[in-house]
Amino acid sequence: MKTELRNDEMELVKKKISEVLSKNSTVLEKTVDDMLKNIPENSLPGKLYEAWILATVCENLVVKERLTVKYIGGSRLSLKMKGGPVNRSYPYFEVYRSGELIGELFTDIYFNTISHSMRAGQAFNSIKGDYHELDIALLQPGIIGLPDFSEVLIAIECKNASIKKSIIREVLGFRRELSYVSETLIDTLFNFWPAARVHSNPSSVQMLYSTDVNVRDYEDNCINFGIIVDYLGLPGNRR
Amino acid sequence: MVNTAQALEIQRHLLTSLQQNGFGRIVEDVITQVIEFEGQLDFDQNPTGTLIDFLDLVMQVISNYSNSDYKEILGKLNESISDENKVRSIVVRTGDGDNDVVDLSELPNYTEVIQEFRNVRNIIVSER
Numbered sequence: 001m002k003t004e005l006r007n008d009e010m011e012l013v014k015k016k017i018s019e020v021l022s023k024n025s026t027v028l029e030k031t032v033d034d035m036l037k038n039i040p041e042n043s044l045p046g047k048l049y050e051a052w053i054l055a056t057v058c059e060n061l062v063v064k065e066r067l068t069v070k071y072i073g074g075s076r077l078s079l080k081m082k083g084g085p086v087n088r089s090y091p092y093f094e095v096y097r098s099g100e101l102i103g104e105l106f107t108d109i110y111f112n113t114i115s116h117s118m119r120a121g122q123a124f125n126s127i128k129g130d131y132h133e134l135d136i137a138l139l140q141p142g143i144i145g146l147p148d149f150s151e152v153l154i155a156i157e158c159k160n161a162s163i164k165k166s167i168i169r170e171v172l173g174f175r176r177e178l179s180y181v182s183e184t185l186i187d188t189l190f191n192f193w194p195a196a197r198v199h200s201n202p203s204s205v206q207m208l209y210s211t212d213v214n215v216r217d218y219e220d221n222c223i224n225f226g227i228i229v230d231y232l233g234l235p236g237n238r239r
Numbered sequence: 240m241v242n243t244a245q246a247l248e249i250q251r252h253l254l255t256s257l258q259q260n261g262f263g264r265i266v267e268d269v270i271t272q273v274i275e276f277e278g279q280l281d282f283d284q285n286p287t288g289t290l291i292d293f294l295d296l297v298m299q300v301i302s303n304y305s306n307s308d309y310k311e312i313l314g315k316l317n318e319s320i321s322d323e324n325k326v327r328s329i330v331v332r333t334g335d336g337d338n339d340v341v342d343l344s345e346l347p348n349y350t351e352v353i354q355e356f357r358n359v360r361n362i363i364v365s366e367r
Contacts, residue, residue, distance in 0.1 A: 001366060002240045003242060004241055004242040004245055005241055009362055010249075012362065013362055013363065014248075014252050016358060017249075017256050017359060018252075018256050019355075020355035021259075021260040021352065023351070024349060024352050025260035025261050026261065044303060044331060044346075048302070048303060048306075048308060048343060051329050051343070052312050052315075054316065055316040059315060059318065059319045062319045062321075063319075069319050070320065071320045071325060071326055072324070075325070075328065076327065076340075077316075077330070078331075079330070079332070080331075080332050091326070093320075160302075160303060162272065164275065234308050235308045236308045236353060
């Protein structure tokens with residue numbers, strides 16, 4: 001079995017790398033560094049993947065769950081750099097079953113946590129632990145401001161990154177603030193996709209999409225808490 | 240297949256070439272992810288596998304800054320929308336102003352870079 005490259009293969013590898021990067025060093029007379037210099041760090045990575053997952057979710061709601069999706073608002077779909085309350089000034093999606101509005105789909109949404117509701121009744125100001133951000137969220141219709149945990153129907157996290165255990169711990173933490181674990185399966189709002197029943201009360205479905213196939217290592221554990229993990233690469237990475 | 244010295248040489252060449260050709264942001268992101276990744280890159284134990292993991296990471300980071308998937312994403316999104324009101328563009332809001340947006344369609348297209356890196360990957364894993 002071959003254990004190393006020949007010298008000519010080493011040279012070919014290095015030549016291919018040098019040439020393709022040199023050829024693509026400028027696009028529209030700008031380097032990628034020039035184009036991105038006024039954009040805050042970490043604003044873009046993951047956003048294309050978030051859009052891809054949003055498209056996948058819409059497709060699954062239509063094809064697998066037989067729902068209808070309508071796009072509401074202007075022609076420019078905005079993804080935000082950080083979460084916030086429901087804001088219908090920006091476009092979003094309505095989801096219908098047999099003509100009845102059953103949910104609204106938003107991106108980058110904060111939700112009020114279970115621990116927030118446990119603190120309610122006391123005199124308190126909102127603190128960071130009272131809300132967390134969901135990359136994509138299907139909510140009960142008509143929410144104003146931040147949805148409560150009980151108003152979340154599907155909560156989706158998108159990770160275009162290598163899966164680390166800390167990501168799984170983060171997702172499990174989200175689940176702790178979204179639902180209580182239920183030993184028995186509880187019906188969701190859905191018949192087929194993403195799940196008809198989950199081990200969660202309230203019975204929201206939580207999902208983790210990742211471009212790292214290793215996410216599947218956590219599938220069998222997460223499902224016991226109503227969390228579905230799914231490996232899905234960007235379309236270009238699957239060609 | 241590569242030995243440890245070859246893996247390190249290709250990794251160095253890749254990072255240097257990226258830096259020299261205006262892909263410094265890519266290098267920053269790659270290094271950040273390597274640091275954050277719990278399993279360290281171990282070129283001694285498994286040079287070929289580690290180099291492939293590294294190359295895959297570089298391709299993944301480049302794809303974050305490339306609009307090569309943009310049309311397919313937009314198309315898939317609109318296929319699911321039942322009525323005539325369609326999504327015409329996808330932007331990322333970087334601030335509160337009307338102009339504080341990055342139109343994802345205006346990102347550079349690095350399909351060729353990613354494809355050539357796949358060819359490099361094939362040479363590295365080849366057992367012939």
